Amino acid sequence: MPEGADDSNLVWSTSNAAVAVVDSRGEVRARGAGSAKITITDKITGKKKNISVKVKYHPSSVSLGDKDKTINIKGTYKPKVTFSPTKNIDPSARKSLTWTSSVSTVATVDKNGKITGVKKGSAVITVKTKNGKTASISITVE
Numbered sequence: 001m002p003e004g005a006d007d008s009n010l011v012w013s014t015s016n017a018a019v020a021v022v023d024s025r026g027e028v029r030a031r032g033a034g035s036a037k038i039t040i041t042d043k044i045t046g047k048k049k050n051i052s053v054k055v056k057y058h059p060s061s062v063s064l065g066d067k068d069k070t071i072n073i074k075g076t077y078k079p080k081v082t083f084s085p086t087k088n089i090d091p092s093a094r095k096s097l098t099w100t101s102s103v104s105t106v107a108t109v110d111k112n113g114k115i116t117g118v119k120k121g122s123a124v125i126t127v128k129t130k131n132g133k134t135a136s137i138s139i140t141v142e
Contacts (some may be wrong), residue, residue, distance in 0.1 A: 017118030
């Protein structure tokens with residue numbers, strides 16, 4: 001709020017209503033991914049204050065580059081992770097993935113998604129986003 005301003009004298013506006021809207025009380029609501037500038041203007045003094053707003057999406061889906069992959073014992077593979085939508089994804093989405101193996105005696109997966117073959121057999125590796133979206137890859141270890 002501009003210094004010395006009274007709430008009743010404030011006018012709120014947005015530079016990009018497709019990203020964020022603001023009501024007469026200053027409540028900001030996200031509408032889509034991107035950036036916007038919220039401007040608060042004191043009607044009496046004309047003083048202004050700008051606030052930058054950035055809206056990011058959590059992924060609506062996640063996928064892995066391959067549906068299945070064969071690796072050797074002690075061999076490794078790291079599948080490519082792709083989010084949808086591909087733009088304006090919250091950066092924490094990639095950092096907070098959870099990886100699991102259906103049969104860790106056959107194939108293990110570390111916190112970064114690196115799969116390692118342990119013994120002959122098959123396993124399913126699953127990645128899960130923090131908002132619950134999942135994707136899987138079938139691993140055969142030879």
